[in-house]
Amino acid sequence: MKVMHLFRFLKLLLFSSLEVVLGNKTLKKMVSANVSGDLSSEMEVDAFRRLFPLRYHERFLLDSIRPDARPLGRARDTSLALGAVASADGSALAKIGCTTMLAAVKMEVMTPPKESPDEGSIAIEFYMPPICSPLVRPGRPAEEAPVVSKQLSDTILSSGMINLKELSLVSGKAAWMAYLDIYCLDADGSLFDAALLAAVAAFSHLQIPVVSLNEDGRVVVVSEENEEGKSEKEPVNKGKRKLTLSSLPFSLTCILHKNYILADPTAEEESIMETLVTVVLDSSGQLVSLYKPGGPVLAYASAVQDCIALTRQRVKELKSILNEAISDMEVD
Amino acid sequence: MSMEIGRDDGRTANQLRPLACSRNILNRAHGSASWSQGDTKVLAAVYGPKAGTKKNENPEKACIEVIWKPKTGQLGKPEKEYEVILKRTLKSICLLNINPNTTTSIIIQVVSDDGALLPCAINAACAALVDAAIPLKHLAVAICCCLTESGYVILDPTKVEEQKMKAFAYLVFPNSAISIIPEGSSHMEGELMEHGIITSVTHGVMSVDDYLHCLERGQAASTKMSAFLRRSLQSQAPNDSSRAG
Numbered sequence: 327m328k329v330m331h332l333f334r335f336l337k338l339l340l341f342s343s344l345e346v347v348l349g350n351k352t353l354k355k356m357v358s359a360n361v362s363g364d365l366s367s368e369m370e371v372d373a374f375r376r377l378f379p380l381r382y383h384e385r386f387l388l389d390s391i392r393p394d395a396r397p398l399g400r401a402r403d404t405s406l407a408l409g410a411v412a413s414a415d416g417s418a419l420a421k422i423g424c425t426t427m428l429a430a431v432k433m434e435v436m437t438p439p440k441e442s443p444d445e446g447s448i449a450i451e452f453y454m455p456p457i458c459s460p461l462v463r464p465g466r467p468a469e470e471a472p473v474v475s476k477q478l479s480d481t482i483l484s485s486g487m488i489n490l491k492e493l494s495l496v497s498g499k500a501a502w503m504a505y506l507d508i509y510c511l512d513a514d515g516s517l518f519d520a521a522l523l524a525a526v527a528a529f530s531h532l533q534i535p536v537v538s539l540n541e542d543g544r545v546v547v548v549s550e551e552n553e554e555g556k557s558e559k560e561p562v563n564k565g566k567r568k569l570t571l572s573s574l575p576f577s578l579t580c581i582l583h584k585n586y587i588l589a590d591p592t593a594e595e596e597s598i599m600e601t602l603v604t605v606v607l608d609s610s611g612q613l614v615s616l617y618k619p620g621g622p623v624l625a626y627a628s629a630v631q632d633c634i635a636l637t638r639q640r641v642k643e644l645k646s647i648l649n650e651a652i653s654d655m656e657v658d
Numbered sequence: 659m660s661m662e663i664g665r666d667d668g669r670t671a672n673q674l675r676p677l678a679c680s681r682n683i684l685n686r687a688h689g690s691a692s693w694s695q696g697d698t699k700v701l702a703a704v705y706g707p708k709a710g711t712k713k714n715e716n717p718e719k720a721c722i723e724v725i726w727k728p729k730t731g732q733l734g735k736p737e738k739e740y741e742v743i744l745k746r747t748l749k750s751i752c753l754l755n756i757n758p759n760t761t762t763s764i765i766i767q768v769v770s771d772d773g774a775l776l777p778c779a780i781n782a783a784c785a786a787l788v789d790a791a792i793p794l795k796h797l798a799v800a801i802c803c804c805l806t807e808s809g810y811v812i813l814d815p816t817k818v819e820e821q822k823m824k825a826f827a828y829l830v831f832p833n834s835a836i837s838i839i840p841e842g843s844s845h846m847e848g849e850l851m852e853h854g855i856i857t858s859v860t861h862g863v864m865s866v867d868d869y870l871h872c873l874e875r876g877q878a879a880s881t882k883m884s885a886f887l888r889r890s891l892q893s894q895a896p897n898d899s900s901r902a903g
Contacts, residue, residue, distance in 0.1 A: 461714055472738040484825075484862050603858075612863050616827070620746030624832065624854025627873060634866055 379598045387586050394423075394592070399636055401578065401590035404644070406523065406651040408531040416532030418651075420524035423592065424514035429524035431506050431532050435545045438494065438501040446493020446501040450479040452508045452521060459513040459593070474518055477617065478508070478525060481606050485575040485614045488529065492569055495537065500545045502534065515592040516579045518604055523644060526574050530652055534567045573608040576644040577615075578637040580605070582623040589636050603630070605637040609645060666818065667696075674814045674879060679781075679890040681789040687765075689790020693782035695814060697772035700779045702786035706762035719754040721761045724783075729768045740766075740776055747780055747800075747830055747857045753793040762792055773817040774802035776828050776859070781887070788891050797833040797891075798856055799883040802826060803872040805864050811875045825862025827869065829855060829876040833884030852884070853877055 375382045375393075386392055396402065402423030411417035414430035421427075438445060452475035454468040462468045482488070493502040506528065508521050536548045581588040583599040596602065601621030606614040613634070618625055625633075669675070675696030684690035687703035694700070711721040724745040726737045748764065764786065766779050777800035784798050804815045804823040812819065820826065834852045860869065 469742065472735050473742045476735045476739045480861060486863065608863065611866075613860070613866050613869050614863050616858050616860050616869060618855060618858040619743045620748070620750040620830075620857050622750050624851065624856060625858070626854050627870060630855070630870075630873075631866075 379594075383595065383598055387583070387588075392588065392595070398586060399589050399639075401640055401643070402592075404523070404647055406527050406647050408527060408651050408655045414528075415535060416528045416530075418524050418527035418531055420520050420527060422516055422520045422523070422590065424512050425510075425516055425520045426512040427508055427510055427517075427520040427524035429506065429508045429521070429528040431504055431528050433532075433534055434503045434505065435495065435500050435537065435547075436503040438498065442490070443498035444494045444501075445490040446503060447490065448479075448483065448488065448493075448504045448506060450482060450506045450508070450525070451475055452478055452510070454510045454513065458510040462513075470517065474521060477518055477604075477615070478521055481522060481575055481577075481615055482506075482525060485573060485606075485608055487526070487571050487574055487608075488569055489572070495545060496539075499543075504532075513593060515594075515596045516590050519577045519579050519590065522575065522577050522606070523648075526571075526576070527648055527651060529569060529571060530574075530648065531655065532569060534569070536567070573610050573612070574645070574648070575606050575608045575614045576637075576641040577604055577606040578633075578640040579603070580633045580636060582621070582625060582629055582633075584623070587629065587632055587636065589640070601625075603633050605633050607634070607637050607641050609641065611638065611641075665812065667816065671810060671812045672875065672879065674882070675816075677883070677886050679785055679887070681785055681891070687786075687790075689786050689788070689792070691782055691785035691789050692769070693778055693785055694769075695774060695778050695781075696816065697770055698774055698778045699769040700775070700782040701767040701769055702779070702782040703765045703767070704762060704783075704786045704790035704792065705765070706790075707757040707760035707792070708763070709760060711759055711761055715761075717759045720752065720757040720759075722749045722752060722754075723761055723763045724748065725763060725765045726779075727765065727767045729771060740779065743776065743857060743859060744780060744783060747798065748783055748787065750856055751784070751794050751796060751798050751832070752787070753795055756793045762790075771817065773815045773820045774828075776800070777802045777814075777830070780830055780857075781883070785887065785891065796835055796851075797884065797887060798830050799833050799880045799887060800828065800830040800857070801876050801879050801883065802828050803876045805862070805868050805872065809868065811868075811872055813875060813879050823862065825860065825864040825868070827861075827872045827876070828857070828859040829873065829880075830857035831877060831880040831884075832856060833887060834881055852880065 390398055392398065405421045407419045409417060410419040410428060411430045415433045417430040419428050452471055454462055454471040456462045456464045493504065495501055506525055508524055510517060537545050538548050540546050578589060579591065580603050581591045581595055581599045582601040582603060588595060601623035603625060604617040608614050678694045679691060681691045683692055684703050687705060689704040690702065692699060692701045707720060711717050715721040722745055724741045726741045728737055764783050766783060768775065780798065780800035787794060802814055804812050804819060804826040806812060807824045815823065832852050832854060
């Protein structure tokens with residue numbers, strides 16, 4: 327299957343350069359160069375890609391394929407590794423194509439606010455350090471980071487994935503505060519999708535530390551070594567070390583360009599075709615978010631439904647990837 | 659429960675709050691407008707086009723910059739998100755090829771917030787862009803649709819209503835165009851241009867059908883709003899002589 331795509335891709339490259347020649351006499355050399363197949367021909371295609379990025383991509387779209395040999399509706403290869411950070415209570419590394427996200431959850435005990443005495447809380451932060459993209463400069467925070475951060479906390483909190491009551495330890499006295507930090511290590515498009523996947527996976531991997539009440543009525547963490555010895559102090563949260571996660575949210579970002587819908591765009595595609603639609607569905611098929619921040623292409627109801635259908639398929643894929651990662655973890 | 663749902667202020671589900679729009683209210687700005695929907699009021703000022711674009715922006719196109727000023731307090735994450743949504747929404751209605759390598763700043767000042775703040779700000783910004791004579795493809799109208807726990811859709815909620823809702827969607831549509839070009843050219847594959855979504859931001863869990871229902875209701879209401887916007891923009895012809903340079 328893959329070999330066939332690659333073959334088609336190579337053929338396309340040849341064709342697209344032929345078309346260049348028809349449109350642009352100055353690049354006439356390309357055909358002969360391409361046929362002989364030396365290194366300079368590669369350079370010329372690359373030059374075309376840089377000079378006329380939109381035409382380059384549209385030539386591929388005409389044949390319902392993309393420069394990285396994907397069909398329009400297919401997402402990039404996705405992998406997930408749980409427990410990537412040993413010092414965190416739960417962590418995951420998610421990769422969608424080259425886009426890489428590292429998520430980690432740290433649990434702290436806090437006094438719950440008076441309005442909700444038997445609920446814990448979750449604080450979510452998304453970071454884009456300068457290593458993730460050439461567009462992010464040291465000392466100048468990325469414009470996108472606070473937006474993705476806000477979107478993530480809206481999505482995770484409103485999806486009802488986590489029952490905040492489960493984070494309570496002693497009503498009115500102590501509850502868990504879950505700090506979820508997501509680091510973008512490589513930003514190659516569809517940042518929100520990868521970040522949400524990493525966040526959901528980190529919560530599925532979360533092991534809540536064992537705590538007990540000491541003489542003063544304060545909550546202390548029972549360390550692993552003396553867990554056996556201190557039998558007189560009953561742990562407060564024995565048997566409650568995993569969260570019951572219900573209706574997990576998963577997302578897919580699509581590009582709308584003319585009548586085409588491109589699933590899971592790369593950073594290059596995002597910069598050339600600017601209309602993005604991000605759909606978040608939970609595992610029971612309910613819509614958690616439909617996010618389209620402007621863009622030159624208008625989304626009609628039919629396109630919206632096509633994006634939702636693509637997301638439905640993707641949710642199935644992501645669910646099985648997550649389940650596989652969890653079962654791999656249990657075998658270890 | 660009867661078919662009609664009662665709202666605290668006695669409105670029907672589809673009824674919008676009274677709209678008010680006035681333009682050219684600030685002396686120094688190149689364009690300005692205030693927009694209010696009931697007790698939600700936003701002031702927008704436009705400065706520009708000024709020479710040069712910021713870093714990481716395409717100098718071959720005009721650049722749009724949005725600065726959000728909250729009523730009180732500092733800029734938080736929600737305000738940053740509003741800025742980005744506004745910027746991308748306005749970018750998609752402006753003709754960016756006309757003034758390349760320039761920056762147009764839009765300053766949004768929240769005067770009072772009683773629900774549907776972001777749609778109100780988008781409407782204000784749009785009126786201010788017209789007042790500043792920034793070249794636009796078309797106008798945009800923004801609306802907030804809410805979904806109640808019982809599955810009803812209500813439009814243009816107040817803050818109290820917004821907090822009680824199961825889910826809501828902020829939707830932005832192009833305004834219905836009056837064109838001398840014959841019928842058909844403004845249609846895209848049998849769909850009216852004003853049925854296309856420029857921007858959609860949702861909050862809360864709802865079914866896909868509920869969302870599509872919100873879309874329908876939003877579209878219907880947006881025609882009323884674009885008629886209002888057109889009326890208020892026509893009634894006050896800008897007087898170009900008194901503008902500061």
